[in-house]
């Protein structure tokens with residue numbers, strides 16, 4: 034039986050050829066169980082973004098194996114024909130920059146993905162408002178993105194990444210533009226989501242405030258991951 038969550042085995046990624054070849058990932062192994070929130074930390078250029086892009090089916094690894102939510106998606110080649118559908122149905126992305134759609138209001142920015150996936154509009158908007166409330170930005174539900182502060186935009190983008198309840202969430206520096214109270218509340222929400230919906234979550238971060246909250250971390254150096262036990266400190 035193939036496990037749920039995220040499993041990466043012997044993953045490598047090379048960019049370029051010959052003299053300009055870069056070995057960005059070398060034999061990476063990683064597991065994240067459903068319901069678990071794992072940190073991915075490492076210096077600039079160590080391979081964090083490359084690993085998230087491979088897992089998010091944005092770029093192809095050079096070799097190795099990746100399993101997402103009980104499906105082998107890559108085994109030295111893609112085993113999934115429709116990578117767009119894989120991204121839409123299985124993976125929630127939360128980026129450093131919010132990338133909201135400028136001509137949709139806050140609620141519709143969050144509700145759009147479930148609407149596109151066939152959830153009735155009313156239910157999609159209800160789920161959107163529930164998350165906007167949890168992220169303390171519901172009072173801006175009818176505003177347009179340009180009318181929000183940077184931190185508010187980021188919280189809306191986090192709600193959008195969570196609203197489809199994907200089995201996997203990949204977050205790249207999600208708390209970077211937030212103050213420490215808001216950063217902690219985002220981490221609390223991601224932990225709640227993980228437990229409630231059995232989501233496997235990877236958070237790439239440099240944020241010293243949130244690193245002690247992880248129970249388990251992967252430290253990446255020069256494309257090689259090292260598993261570490263975190264403090265798992267309560268974030269209340």
Ligand SMILES: Nc1ncnc2c1ncn2[C@@H]1O[C@H](COP(=O)(O)OP(=O)(O)OP(=O)(O)O)[C@@H](O)[C@H]1O
Nearest residue numbers: 048049055057075076077078079080081082083084
């Ligand atoms: N498209 C590309 N072409 C060639 N080399 C690349 C490409 N993207 C990344 N690299 C190289 O791969 C290595 C890993 O880069 P990556 O962006 O994954 O690091 P990172 O840990 O995310 O860094 P940062 O914290 O600075 O964002 C680096 O040496 C980088 O220069």
